[in-house]
Structure formats: structure tokens, C-alpha cells
Amino acid sequence: MKETTAPAGRVLAGLRISVPVILGYVPIGLAYGVLARQGGLTLLETVLMSLFVYAGSSQFIAVALWQAKAEPLAIIFTTFLVNLRHFLMSAALSPYLARYTKRWLAYFSYELTDETFALHSVNLRRGEAGYQGKTILAVNEASHLAWTTASAAGYLAGAVFGRPEALGFDFALPAMFIALLLMQVRRRLDLAVALLAAGLSLGLPYVIPGRWNVLIAAVAAAGAGALCAGPLPAEAAAEAGEAAASAEAGAGAAAGEDRAAVEGGQSRAV
């Protein structure tokens, strides 16, 4: 793998990209630390969870359930349900990460969260030359470090930081998702898929109890998009083994761009 800029430059680029995630993680991590302390956990117990589980909402749920003396197995099962959506994210990133080894992927996926996925999916799809290797891992590590450090800080000195709402920090992540979502919407069909997913995600809790709404909404809306898209123009060519050639040629139609980007990524990796 050839990367053009110096190693330090690549890591700095990753840090810069992860700034909005850090802005969002710090207040939530602080809140988790405060809650964990109130829930009677030790500092070590609090921080190890941020280090090894690293999943915001399920950490909050775990502390609340722990305090309510719930069965550990029930807490673990709830965690599983809440985090099952990462299965989809991991699958969706797969075509863009063919150049890396399984070992690299095993480490990369350990720090895959909603927010880092959002950054990766947009930047990898855009296919910018600098978004690779160390930069990608720097995004993950900076986000994870912010989360873990904030958990500890919240535990030790939660009250000192006051309420994050005063500075609007609670809107950092929604705002980032707005920008990243708009970057993903490139054709009218993307917009339709986004609106369908949003509607399902809001409506499903009224029909199906539990925490299935995000997962089901994403699966269904992406499925509807795939059905409406029809075969991509590039697919016929790919089947004939001319994928690389069509990728070079730019593959024209907007619907073919994704595949072209993927094929381009793979041919660069070889």
C-alpha cells in the first residue's frame, strides 16, 4: 500500500476529520461517567466498559439495568439487540475495505460506531486518495480516546463541567449526521430512501416494541431502494469481466458510480 503523505500528516488528517465526533462524544461520555458513579460503579469498572464495550447507548442502559439489579444475561441480550445495527454498517463498508488484511479489519471493526461509520461511509465512497490506512484508524482511535477519557473525567469531576446543554454540545452529533446524510444523497432515489428510512424509524416503535426500529427501517428502506434502482448499468459489464475497464471509463450514469468507485478501489489495491 502506497500512501503519499508523511505518517504524522496522515494521523493529523484523521484527527481533523474526527473533531465533530469528539465534540459530540465528550459530553455524552461525561454524562455516562456521572451516571456510572451514581450507580455505584468503581472508576475502573466505568472506564473498562468504555474501553472494551465502547457503545454509548448500551453503556447507559447497562448502568441503569445494573442499578435496577437486572439479570446480567438480560443486560447482555439487550446490548446485543441495541448493537445489532452495526452488522449492517460492517457489511456496507466491506466493498470499500478489500485492500486491507483481515487482521487490520479485526482491529478496525472494534472501534466501529454509528458516528465513525457515518464518517467512513461518506469518505470511503468519495474515494479520496488520503482517506486510507492510518487516517482511517486515527479517526477511530481519536473518537474512542475521547469517549474513554470523557467517561473517566465525568466519573471524577462530573459536576465541574456543568450541563453540556448550555453550549449546545448535545446537538453536535445530530448536526454532523445532517451534513453526512446530505453528502450521501446524490440522486432522487437516495432522497426517497432517506425519507422512507426516517419515517419507518419514527413510526415502527408504535408497531413493534423494543429497539428494532433503526435496524428494520434501514434494511427495509435500502431494500426498497435496491428494488427501485433496477440493475445498475455497470453490472452487465462486470459480469462479463470488464469491470475494471468500465471503472476506468467512469461508467457514466449516476447509478453506476458506486460500483465504479468500488471497482476502482479494488483495482488500486491489487
Place this chain on the structure above:
Amino acid sequence: MRSEWFWLLLGMALVTYGPRALPLLALHRRTLPAPLRRWLSFVPVAILAALLAPSLAVVNGRLDLSYHNLYLLAAIPTFAAALLDRRNLFLVALVGMVSLVLLRRFL
């Protein structure tokens, strides 16, 4: 550390890591059937929208689509900022945060 917490941590870590890692490891360098690839290409936009909608429209566990929902109101200038400069995430985040602070102060 209490041993119950240790086992809880281990269980939670495993069921969180599994879904994160399995697809990437299992699909590594595999060419998927075309329909599946097409479906996967829509997953990011679908999942971002499915995550974003509740974070804007659900307040304290209840759907709130009224103008009393400050998150929804703050989303308007944020969308505008993102449309103007969608590459600068930091700027968009800042516009969102400032909008929310101003709305909280004056509404």
C-alpha cells in the same frame, strides 16, 4: 472490580464486537451477487436517516413534530449550512450548536 461486573463486561464486549466484525471478516475480498451489492449501496443513506430522525424528532421518548421541539427547529439552519458547505463538518456542527443555544435563550 467485582466478578459479576467482569462477566457482564465480557458478555457485552463480545455481543458488541461480533456484529461489528463478522460481516467485514466474512465478506472480505468476496464479490457479492449484484442484487446484494445494490442493496448494500443504499444501506449507508438508509441507516444515517434512520439514526438521525429519532435524534431530532423524539424528545424524552415521545415523537414531537411541533415547533416546540427545539431540535427540529435547530435542524433547519443546520440543513441550510450543510447545503452551503457540506464538506466542512465542523462548521455545520458549530452552526447547529449555536442555533440550539440561541433558540434555547430566546424561545
